[in-house]
Amino acid sequence: MKNNMKGTYSYKLDFADIKLEKAEISAFMGLGEIPDEPFGSMIDIAIELLSTNKNIEGGFVIKPVSEVSIKEGTITIENETFTTGKMISSFLKNSEYAALFTCTAGFEVEKYSNQYKNEGDFVQSYVIDATGSLLVEGAMELIYEKLQQMATLNYLNLTNRYSPGYCEWKVVDQQKLFSFLPSKFCNVSLSESSLMSPVKSVSGIVGIGKNVKYLGYICDSCKSLGCVYRAKKMYVKH
Amino acid sequence: MEELLNKISDCVEFGKINKAAPYPPNMKGQDGADELTVQALEQGISAKDVLSNGLIIGMEKVGVKFRENKVFVPQVLMSAKAMNTAMEHLKPLFAEGNTDKKGVFIIGTVAGDLHDIGKNLVSMIVEGNGYEVIDLGTDVPAKKFIDTINEFPDAIIGLSSLLTTTMESMANIVKEIKTVYPNQKVTIGGAPITQDFCEKIGADNFSADPQGVVEFMNKLKISA
Numbered sequence: 001m002k003n004n005m006k007g008t009y010s011y012k013l014d015f016a017d018i019k020l021e022k023a024e025i026s027a028f029m030g031l032g033e034i035p036d037e038p039f040g041s042m043i044d045i046a047i048e049l050l051s052t053n054k055n056i057e058g059g060f061v062i063k064p065v066s067e068v069s070i071k072e073g074t075i076t077i078e079n080e081t082f083t084t085g086k087m088i089s090s091f092l093k094n095s096e097y098a099a100l101f102t103c104t105a106g107f108e109v110e111k112y113s114n115q116y117k118n119e120g121d122f123v124q125s126y127v128i129d130a131t132g133s134l135l136v137e138g139a140m141e142l143i144y145e146k147l148q149q150m151a152t153l154n155y156l157n158l159t160n161r162y163s164p165g166y167c168e169w170k171v172v173d174q175q176k177l178f179s180f181l182p183s184k185f186c187n188v189s190l191s192e193s194s195l196m197s198p199v200k201s202v203s204g205i206v207g208i209g210k211n212v213k214y215l216g217y218i219c220d221s222c223k224s225l226g227c228v229y230r231a232k233k234m235y236v237k238h
Numbered sequence: 239m240e241e242l243l244n245k246i247s248d249c250v251e252f253g254k255i256n257k258a259a260p261y262p263p264n265m266k267g268q269d270g271a272d273e274l275t276v277q278a279l280e281q282g283i284s285a286k287d288v289l290s291n292g293l294i295i296g297m298e299k300v301g302v303k304f305r306e307n308k309v310f311v312p313q314v315l316m317s318a319k320a321m322n323t324a325m326e327h328l329k330p331l332f333a334e335g336n337t338d339k340k341g342v343f344i345i346g347t348v349a350g351d352l353h354d355i356g357k358n359l360v361s362m363i364v365e366g367n368g369y370e371v372i373d374l375g376t377d378v379p380a381k382k383f384i385d386t387i388n389e390f391p392d393a394i395i396g397l398s399s400l401l402t403t404t405m406e407s408m409a410n411i412v413k414e415i416k417t418v419y420p421n422q423k424v425t426i427g428g429a430p431i432t433q434d435f436c437e438k439i440g441a442d443n444f445s446a447d448p449q450g451v452v453e454f455m456n457k458l459k460i461s462a
Contacts, residue, residue, distance in 0.1 A: 030310025037260040039312055122358065123315040129355065130311075171402045193350030194403040 005097045005154055005208060010059030010186050011143060015051045018138035020131070022047065029130050042124050046131040049112045050105075055198075056135065057186045058103025058143040062208070065095045073168070075205070080176050082205070085168025091159055091215060095207030099147050100180045101161065102188045105136040105200035132200040140202050151208055159212045163204030164194070177203055239283055243292040246274045246324065250296025250366070251303075253316030255323050261316060275324040285331040289368065293321050297366030301449030304363075311359065318362035339370040340459055343451075344386050345396035346378035348407045353400035356428060360396060363448035369455060380414035387419055394455055397441070399428040409439040416440055425454055 023033040025043050035043060066076040070093060073086040077098050084092065092098075109132030116125035144161060151158050164173045174194040188201045196203060248254070249271035252262045256272035269277070271293075278288050300317045303309045343364050347357050354376050365371045372390065374382055387393060395415060399408045408431075412424055425443040426436055427450075436444035443454040 029312050031312060036263050039261070122362075123312055123319065126311055126315055126355065165402065174403075191350070193401060193407070195350070195352055195401060199352065 005062050005150070005156065006064075008059065008061045008182065008185075009146070009150075011057060011146060012054075013056040013058070013139050013142060015053055015056065015135070017142060018056070018135060020047070020134055020138055025127075025131050025134055028134055029127070038123075039127070042127040043131065045124065046112075046128045049128065050108060050131060050135060053106050053108040053135075055106030055108060055187065056104070056139050057106075058101065058139055059186050060099040060101035060143065060147060060206070061180050061182075061185075062097055062099050063180060065092075065098050065207070065209075068092050068095055068207075075207075077180070080179065082173050082176055083170065084162065084173070084205075087167045088162050088169055091162065092205070092207040092212070094209045094211040095159065096156070096209040097207075099158075099206040099208060100177055100204075101140070101143060101147075101206065102178075102181060102186055102196075102201060102203040103136060103140040103143050104186055104188045104196075104198050104202075105132045105139060106187075107198045109135065109200045110198060129200075136200045136202055144206065147206060147208075156208050156210055157212050158214060159207035160215050161204050161206045163202060166204075174203060177205070239278075239281070239287075242274060242278050242281065242283065243287065243295075245269075246271060246278060246288060246292030247296035247299070249274060250293050250317050250321050250324070251299045253313055253320050255316070255320045271320040271324040272327075275327045279327060279331070285328040288324070289328055293324055294366065294368050297321055297363060298449075298452070301363045301367070301447070301452060304359075305447040305449050311355065314359055314362070318366060321362075321366045340368040341455060342370045342372065342390045342393040343396060343455065344372045344374065344383065344390065344393045345398065346374035346383065347376040347398045347400075348404050348411055349377055349379045350407045351399050351401050351404040352376045353398075356400065357396075357398040360398065360427065360448045360451055364396075364452055364455065367452045367456075378411075380411040383411060383415055384418050387415065387422055391419075393422075394458065395422060395424045396451060397424065397426045399426075399431065402430045405430060405435065412439045412441050423458060425451055427451065 022043050026035040027033050031039055063077050068075045068089055070086055070090045073089050074081050074083055075089055075092050113125045113128040148158055164171045171194045174190060178190045189197050254265045254270040256270035259270055260266055275288055300314055304314050345357060345361055347354055361371045361373050397408050397411060399405055415422055415424060423442045426441045427445050431444055433444050445451045
């Protein structure tokens with residue numbers, strides 16, 4: 001059956017779309033859902049500062065997948081081969097298409113975080129940084145939903161989203177990933193050392209196909225035993 | 239005297255900055271590190287005792303609790319804030335050049351990497367444990383580390399990296415430091431760093447948490 005899984009899509013989002021809750025930010029920082037003072041007020045400040053942020057955006061490019069090799073731990077899209085590691089390549093098995101995505105919470109996060117840091121208020125700076133981390137993850141969830149709607153219309157399913165840095169996938173592959181995206185796509189750029197700018201940005205791949213599966217939480221099956229997220233028992237959305 | 243120093247230690251451990259601070263809730267309305275340090279000095283307790291037997295003890299406990307996931311980044315930052323508030327009263331009392339520091343620690347995030355939360359935590363906990371910290375910031379090239387070692391030849395060096403891509407930069411910096419200063423002690427850390435990597439690149443220590451850096455430095459000080 002012919003489908004419409006191709007093209008480049010980008011979306012601007014509002015802070016309100018993401019529905020970021022104070023309790024979620026507090027729990028993410030290890031403070032429980034009801035933070036003690038002054039942390040509660042600090043979260044309020046972070047939310048207020050970032051709520052007017054107009055630079056939350058994300059998008060994806062859809063390309064046909066040439067090959068997924070579990071044995072080699074790779075996925076090949078057009079002529080570019082990503083060395084994702086055996087685990088991620090097994091999760092991407094049966095992908096007919098791949099959505100190569102990026103999403104950002106904008107420069108505002110580091111602007112305000114640095115502002116407080118430079119004033120010596122490291123706690124407020126950290127609270128803004130943590131809020132920015134959740135903001136970009138929340139924004140990416142919405143971008144994923146847009147992709148899901150598109151896949152559903154074409155009778156296709158999605159895998160989790162996977163990013164360079166997850167499991168055995170080296171961050172250096174970010175360079176290949178960005179080669180598929182238009183220059184400064186969604187205002188995200190990449191340094192030589194594969195650091196995204198703005199800092200609160202994410203990028204990665206979602207597999208698309210009739211026979212792919214969404215697996216939810218995967219950290220327990222990952223071989224990266226020393227991973228900071230696993231060690232801190234922090235839930236990572238995929 | 240001991241009771242007051244214990245209270246100061248508690249204030250740092252639990253992040254009680256001053257009387258007006260609402261945090262932590264179970265110490266609300268009580269004097270904080272600010273007031274208690276003033277009281278200690280008024281009672282004739284030396285600045286050195288306040289630092290060694292009050293503030294440093296509290297910060298050491300925070301470092302251990304952080305390692306054990308009993309406290310998280312915001313609480314550690316609050317403890318550092320309490321410590322720094324107390325230090326403002328002590329600094330003028332330390333004669334210039336005789337700050338009674340345990341040693342010098344030069345720290346930076348390696349070239350190509352801009353992440354600094356882990357580096358800042360290490361800085362605060364190492365400083366809180368009685369060392370002078372020279373923080374070179376982020377994206378630091380080998381030359382800047384070497385130039386700073388030139389100024390502080392006995393310093394211990396700390397390198398931080400969050401990205402797998404900048405691990406190579408870390409390896410190069412260790413190599414360049416060791417070429418110029420073969421006996422300079424270098425400790426490394428960051429999310430992707432392992433003991434194996436530490437051995438492979440010829441660094442002297444890997445710590446998964448800030449307290450591990452303090453323990454490494456304390457061990458070097460004892461054996462010096």
